[in-house]
Amino acid sequence: MSMKLPSDGAGFPSGESALSGARSTEGIGARLPKSDGGVKADGSGLYADDLSFPRMLHAKFLRSPHAHARIRNVDVSKALAHPGVVATLVGSELPARYGVIPWTHDEQALATDKVRFIGDEVACVAALDERTAEEACRLIEVDYEVLPKVLTPEDALAHPEVKVNEKAKDGNITKHVHLEFGPVDEAIAKAASIARQTYRYAGSTHAPIEPHCAVARVDADGNLTLWSSTQIPHYVQREVSRVLGIPQSKLRVIQPLLGGAFGGKSDPFSLEFCACKLALKTGRPVKILFTREEVFYAHRGRHPMTMDVTVALDGDGRIAAVDDKILIDGGAYASFGMITAYYAGQLLTGPYRFGTYRFDSFRMYTNKPPCGPKRGHGSVQPRFAFEVALDEAGEKLGLDPMEVRRRNFIGEEVDTVNGQRITSNGFLKCLELVEQASGWKERRGKLGRGRGLGVAGSMYISGTAYPVYPNEMPQSGVLVKLDRSGRVTVYSGASDIGQGVNTLLCQIAAEELGCDARNVTVVAADTDLTPVDLGAYSSRVTFMNGQAAREACQKLAEKLRAAGGSTFAEACQKAEAAEGAPLAATGGYRTVKLGGNYRGGTIGASPAYSFTAHVAEVEVDEETGIWRVHRIWAAHDCGKALNPTLVEGQIEGSVYMGAAEAHMEEMVYDQRGLLFGPSLLDYRIPTTVDTPALDAYIVESNDKNGPYGAKEAGEGPLHPAIPAIANAIYDACGIRIRELPFYPQRVLKLLRERDARRDALAAQEKGQGRVA
């Protein structure tokens, strides 16, 4: 096969007819640079905050200084009278409740009767500039009646009479899930080795570099356009139209270039409702840009969890039982919390076979900023606890951490204990790669004092089986149009939040049509122009949107093939002539029925699961407790790397984020419920110089359900980082750290306890020796 032509819009080898075996070198598997990489690097990309319109107003929020209070009255008259103020907004103007999950509509754009955390939005002011709006907010008079508050899930359980959120049917419980698969207690009673401990996972937040921003504008026909830094344009369109009482068809939601999301932009947020309402109210464009502090209050980050975990192994080191009791601190609103309560248990049942399994999870409302989905939603915390417990239980049987994982491998084309169907599974290969790369066999135990290796594995979903609102329509849709110039335009509803789906769409078009990937325009995430995609969550985008794009392109490829032509453009022209109409095709993706046959059995059911293994090498300074990660080797089974560079980037970014949570990230609150230091100075995320060496390895298991065999790569690779580090710390110095973050003071305390134990043991032996 000859080389692809460099230009002229044609990926066709000269002299060959269209698609007669020609394959673009920019198709599947190519290391194509990210399509938005250049504009992000040179600053020319337009984020929501870069948008500006004539007569545009800027709006700011007044927020609650109380963790829990009844609102007796809100008086905006002084704010309205402030020079430069154009309009104000209070809760009674937007009273409808909303939420990303239709069963838990428990939020309001602005509080009407009650505030539920410090930072909850109370009123909004639109003015000629941000400063004026901010000043005017301080002139609003709110009469609060301060209420008793609950700040921990334990307190929330103990004090059902302190009702945080009226949506809760029972006390402060957002959701309680209890599921049991097989006789767990029986299996534990017969076990050869049991590891039973309590683990605590601190809450952390996403910290995307771009703060949330929304710009709303009404046109002459009364149509409303909302530009928002969201990862769920479709759900935002649904919720905003419902709350504002305007038809969905009159509201257009556009997601501009996005500066990071990680799950922190997958809820509808107050600023979207308020920008739209204020635009309608004033007839002028309105922009709301969160400060960094406000991003912390919007939160939706990782749920703090307390986990009582039992892992029981039989005499052969096989997992006989896993019992997990999980208390989840949810914050003031549900967000995806109903799902979190399920994910915390449902996603643990691979890559190992569980003999029996039980989990019991409570997701509680508390008077703090709401938690939600952060990269690895719901499953990062239990995975940490489980992988440490597995090491511990294995050690009691004298099993090497690699061996205990290998021995429990669940296999391919198999059902998990909770009824999920695993198709492809490259976990063993992942394990083998990191074992070799890290020199596990040769180096472990020989690294010297304070240095050690740890391993962990994990599993994650490639999208979920159902949309959040039940319907039979496709979960993802794509429309592809061919121009007679040879230009291909892909209209896709999917949100590129940095994972690179827009680049992959170019590659899929190049692969199927044989065109040059650089001649593909992607029009994305615009509810007027693009078919619906449900949003960038649950690692579903490339998997589902990729299938939809592939289907649409294949329909067109057939027509091009039939038409013939020596260049791509010529093929398009011939095909269009034959068609007698412009060339376009659509594709859609819908999951088949999946999941266990029990209540909640579909939650966590995915058409394909990804698998990951990490080895971490750490060094612990035993005099100070300060530790650092030297290197993490991470192997991830993504099914098929549609673009290996992007997959490696996702692996590296995930490992970084996991290591960051192990190291330093925590949402800390004081006794008032006030978030400690809501800034990137006080809430520290690691910088490049804090980041360990990361080695990413791709494993391809070619899943039958994924596009070209692909599975997810954006969230799974985060999970093992934390337990791998914890297990490496144990290998380095013999302490089991069970609480995140692994602050040096915690490590030092455990080291001293270890020394005290050793001293006591030595004294005891000495004493016994004397008697003998």
Next chain:
Amino acid sequence: MMTLPSVEVLRPRTVAEAVEALAAHQGARVLAGGTDIVPNLKYGMYETQHLVALRGLSSELRYLREEQGELRIGALCTIDELAENSLLREKLPALAEACAGIAGPQLRRMGTLGGNLCLDTRCVYINQSHFWRSALGFCLKKDGTVCHVVAGGKRCVAAASNDSAPVLLSYDASVKLVSPRGERVVKLRDFYLADGVHNTVVERDELLVEVRIPRGTSSLKQAFYKLRTRAAIDFPALNLAVAIRVSSGRAESIALSVSALAARPAIIKGLDDLIGKPADARLAEELGRRAHKQCKPLTNIGTDPEWRRDILPVLVRRTTLRALGLS
């Protein structure tokens, strides 16, 4: 984003004009690199109406020269030019290292040595937005009456967080201050105050224009250590600077300074009995013990104060050993 209050920016061209401007405008504040004052203005920490911008003074105050045996550094030298200066790295490695550890590359490029020495003290309860402080109930430094660090405290104990100060203290450096009334040279050890209101002796119409490092500083055995959670863009959880003059293997002079505790950097006192002792591991150990006794970290910084105190002897020992070339 966070907005700035509206202020008038005055742009003097000479030191004389600058101090006249300070004298003429009540409450005026100095704007050098802006890396400290700009975020603090956004936090609403000051009621300033006027900023005296020093950019026009660059040609006057951006120098490094030897005079009368002293090294004199103009106050507008940027942190990055000091961190990267090859002479400094060779002769005054502790100072160069302290500068290199400040913030990140962009901020080092803007920040100045004078600005770092005059850095406002920091506290987790004050360097926050107006909204956050309102939810807290404010504090005695601004808008409130109570201290959230020391129960019943009447003086602000926000922490001296400048990285260059402990090193320059260990060098026994001085600073030159200019006002319309003339100029004066003040030893850095007399420069910092802890009266709860003022952090330095700088009068409202005075400008810090120069840092003077005594003759012979380059022959001191010296080292600096900054304890912090992350390796860049982080204020210190503790700063240590050690400078020891060694002659025939014995300590001739010993200076140990610790900051990020309370309002001013601590100079560890009562070391005279160690003069003449061998400059060895035992000395390092002993310095650790003394520092541990005299330093009481507070909750003004987010990092656990008990742990900071706990590991202080280890950090002092290691820093001393490094200074002595024994680590």
